[in-house]
Amino acid sequence: MTPNTIPILYVEDDDAIRLSLTQTFSLAALPVTACRSAEEALRHCQQGWPGIVISDVQLPNMSGLSLLEKLRQLAPECPVILVTGHGDIDMAVQAMRAGAYDFIEKPFEPERLLEVARRAQEKRQLQHTINHLQEQLQAHSQPDLDHLLLGQSAAIVRLRQQIRQLANTPTDVMIVGETGTGKELVARCLHDYGARKQQHFVALNCGGIPDSLLESELFGHEAGAFTTANKRRIGQIEYAHRGTLFLDEIESMPLGVQIKFLRVLQERRIQRLGANQEIAVDIRVIAASKVDLLKLSQQQQFRNDLYYRLHVAVLSLPALRERRTDIPVLFEAFVLQAAARLNRPPPTITNLHLHELLAHDWPGNVRELKNVAERFVLGMHHSSGSLLKEEEMPPLTLVQQVEQVEKTLIEQMLKQHHGRTQKVYEALGIGKKTLYDKIHKYGITLAHYRDPEE
Ligand SMILES: Nc1ncnc2c1ncn2[C@@H]1O[C@H](COP(=O)(O)OP(=O)(O)OP(=O)(O)O)[C@@H](O)[C@H]1O
Ligand SMILES: [Mg+2]
Structure with a gap:
């Protein structure tokens, strides 16, 4: 399956809008199934829906938000995009919190809808790829090169x-x-x-x-x-x-x-x-x-x-900054891989995240990107939401600072005296046992300081 063959389930109760947007999808050669209500959409998803769902929030009986909730259980890997009313920030925030993949505000240009849909399709496709990869890994067979060496x-x-x-x-x-x-x-x-x-x-x-x-x-x-x-x-x-x-x-x-x-x-x-x-x-x-x-x-x-x-x-091999189009694909793959490995739910990647990643220069290339993805999954990114800024370390306590100085001092003396501990404890004016205790405490390896001949 390629991303543009991932099926789209589109839910809208307004007949005119539904018809017109169904046509928009069809003209763009995207496979769409249109539904009038959340109930009808759910029937399609009973057996697990391999595609994505785009739904209006305001629907007769069951709302788009309730549909989202049900889908999170029925098809947790299915990206759901909600269409919210103009200026309804609360609703949009609520949708994202409830696990929506994205939201679109009414009124919108058809192009915008297609763009969001395509991104969700790509994500879905990637998830299929990862699942496929895991199955292959479990079957001990060799995965496809496409799934090992990622990038388009x-x-x-x-x-x-x-x-x-x-x-x-x-x-x-x-x-x-x-x-x-x-x-x-x-x-x-x-x-x-x-x-x-x-x-x-x-x-x-x-x-x-x-x-x-x-x-x-x-x-x-x-x-x-x-x-x-x-x-x-x-x-x-x-x-x-x-x-x-x-x-x-x-x-x-x-x-x-x-x-x-x-x-x-x-x-x-x-x-x-x-x-x-x-x-x-x-x-x-x-x-x-x-x-x-x-x-x-x-x-x-x-x-x-x-x-x-x-x-x-x-x-x-080109530097990552010379092929920025690969950044979203790689990042999403690394997030999913890390989530699977660390047994954590993959956090939602927002457009804001992607903007930040695309603007970065990546001196450490793919390895750096992989580390950022892992930190993201572990929730170790900056509280502002930034993926690249590190959270500031809490300042060291006085005791920790003193210990650091002590460790450095002992290492310097060991170096100066080529690992001869007697010279070192004499020079530092401490007892033999105290020195050995400290060497042990700071994990210092004596052999590193001794000359090989001795
Ligand atoms: N195209 C790619 N698709 C998936 N993973 C990749 C890709 N390129 C690199 N990686 C991953 O990025 C990490 C760094 O790659 P690798 O160790 O091969 O780089 P390197 O060029 O050997 O780096 P160095 O010069 O620092 O040794 C590895 O975890 C590797 O699996
Ligand atoms: Mg290497």
């Missing part, structure tokens, strides 16, 4: 096509994008939808490992290859054999390791550190970078030859 912007539609094509080719892939744009998600999709999906997906963050360890992490080592290597260790490249090796933040790979890694890409063979023999490895490499590697290579900070070897198939 041209860039994302194209990205999904590229992923489908690339997933089944053996080429290495380079993914470029700002933080939080979905690089890791895309790498996973390439693996999960390709021929290697049954094998390992090994992710290694080149920026998260000290330079001195990265090489042995990648290549593994034989026992005795260096002083602290007491056992043979399989490296991540070998571990990814027949599967996928995802190298995140490849821009942080030291130049020395780059030379060795280029050889792996060319020869598909590796040598563990300290080993004499080479081993053949069958891996697909997916690399990700937050920065433009060409620039880095021009500044001699990234090897030119590796740059060209990696840039055979490139996926560029």
